[in-house]
Amino acid sequence: MNREKYTLLTKWLGFYLTLCASVAVAQMPQRTPTPNDTLKSPKVLDDKRVVIQIYAPKATDVMVGGDFASGKPMPLTKNDQGVWSVTLGPLKPDYYTYTLSVDGVRTMDPKNPVIKQGISSLENVMAVPGPETAFEDNRAVPHGEVREVWYSSNTLGMMRRMHVYTPPGYEKGNTKYPVFYLLHGGGDDDSGWNSVGRAGFILDNLIAAGKAKPMIVVMPNGSMPMPATSGMPDMNMMNRMRDLFASELLKDVMPFAEKNYRILTNAENRAIAGLSMGGFQTLDVTLTRPELFNYVGVFSSGFFGASADEADTKYAKVLNDPNFNKGKKLFWVGIGKEDFVMESNKKTLSLLDKHNIKYQYKETEGGHTWINWRQYLNEYAPLLFR
Numbered sequence: 121m122n123r124e125k126y127t128l129l130t131k132w133l134g135f136y137l138t139l140c141a142s143v144a145v146a147q148m149p150q151r152t153p154t155p156n157d158t159l160k161s162p163k164v165l166d167d168k169r170v171v172i173q174i175y176a177p178k179a180t181d182v183m184v185g186g187d188f189a190s191g192k193p194m195p196l197t198k199n200d201q202g203v204w205s206v207t208l209g210p211l212k213p214d215y216y217t218y219t220l221s222v223d224g225v226r227t228m229d230p231k232n233p234v235i236k237q238g239i240s241s242l243e244n245v246m247a248v249p250g251p252e253t254a255f256e257d258n259r260a261v262p263h264g265e266v267r268e269v270w271y272s273s274n275t276l277g278m279m280r281r282m283h284v285y286t287p288p289g290y291e292k293g294n295t296k297y298p299v300f301y302l303l304h305g306g307g308d309d310d311s312g313w314n315s316v317g318r319a320g321f322i323l324d325n326l327i328a329a330g331k332a333k334p335m336i337v338v339m340p341n342g343s344m345p346m347p348a349t350s351g352m353p354d355m356n357m358m359n360r361m362r363d364l365f366a367s368e369l370l371k372d373v374m375p376f377a378e379k380n381y382r383i384l385t386n387a388e389n390r391a392i393a394g395l396s397m398g399g400f401q402t403l404d405v406t407l408t409r410p411e412l413f414n415y416v417g418v419f420s421s422g423f424f425g426a427s428a429d430e431a432d433t434k435y436a437k438v439l440n441d442p443n444f445n446k447g448k449k450l451f452w453v454g455i456g457k458e459d460f461v462m463e464s465n466k467k468t469l470s471l472l473d474k475h476n477i478k479y480q481y482k483e484t485e486g487g488h489t490w491i492n493w494r495q496y497l498n499e500y501a502p503l504l505f506r
Contacts, residue, residue, distance in 0.1 A: 155203050172196070174196070194206055209248075236316040239309050259325055269282050283338075298391070298504070298505045301339075307343075317493065362400070366405050369401075387447070390413050391413060392406065393418070400427070407439065416452065444477060
């Protein structure tokens with residue numbers, strides 16, 4: 121084929137393809153633009169107020185709830201274009217979780233792809249930037265790695281997942297590190313501390329500033345598989361879940377971590393802490409096997425319900441051991457003044473006082489929220505392995 125014929129064929133082919141595309145577009149149903157096309161949510165304003173919006177023209181009631189302000193659901197207002205909106209704040213710079221309710225149905229903000237995953241629910245996460253969040257931000261410092269690690273749990277007879285943080289430089293050396301077992305709360309899984317808890321960034325920033333020693337942080341899944349049952353779980357079931365967790369931690373999680381990571385395996389280089397349910401689990405393990413951890417942290421927690429009444433008997437051997445304090449370099453307790461578990465916390469502190477167990481106590485503003493727990497981690501981690 122000569123050049124002229126090739127050029128002519130190319131032109132005709134281009135014309136044909138353009139014609140086909142035009143016909144296809146013409147045959148497609150034309151979509152009417154909506155306000156949703158350009159909607160942004162959340163929208164952080166210069167004065168730290170935050171606008172949350174959702175396009176729901178057929179809805180009759182929209183609410184938003186989260187860990188901002190009092191945490192009580194707030195109504196959104198609908199405009200004549202079908203956009204519901206509410207302006208929050210101004211809010212203190214931090215990371216906040218929230219969910220929408222559209223006509224009574226729990227709904228994610230479709231314009232916000234940042235989420236926190238739980239064992240049975242999702243929440244959106246939004247950031248209000250400011251200097252107050254520097255300790256938890258993704259900053260230009262050396263970063264460690266957070267890995268999703270699967271292991272076989274003999275205790276539960278199934279594959280389980282944990283998240284493991286290794287400090288900057290771990291892969292390039294052969295140094296052994298102290299280990300910190302960090303436990304989440306009820307309704308969450310092992311991803312909680314790494315996602316909304318921002319544990320990796322908090323540790324990176326502390327280590328870079330020389331405020332915390334490099335360490336390995338193991339974040340296991342503290343939520344045990346629940347048996348098929350009806351109604352709310354009773355105390356017997358909760359005790360069974362507690363014992364299952366302790367067994368899996370001691371027989372599966374810790375041996376796996378010590379086998380697969382360069383971990384120092386003595387109590388002087390081992391710490392544990394947890395929030396809410398994880399704090400209860402921390403107390404149980406600490407008062408059952410006190411020789412394992414020299415550093416203990418309890419965030420927004422205590423012995424709940426009937427467990428507070430039976431704790432004095434269940435843990436009598438350890439509570440009455442005069443050498444308990446000698447084996448603990450740190451027993452740290454933190455809680456917010458508005459936390460709904462304050463009564464359980466006070467009962468637990470009274471129990472510790474009764475048996476002359478020494479601890480450090482920090483009472484802050486706020487309630488049962490990640491806003492407090494990230495701050496507690498930022499304060500607790502620098503005290504470890506000193």
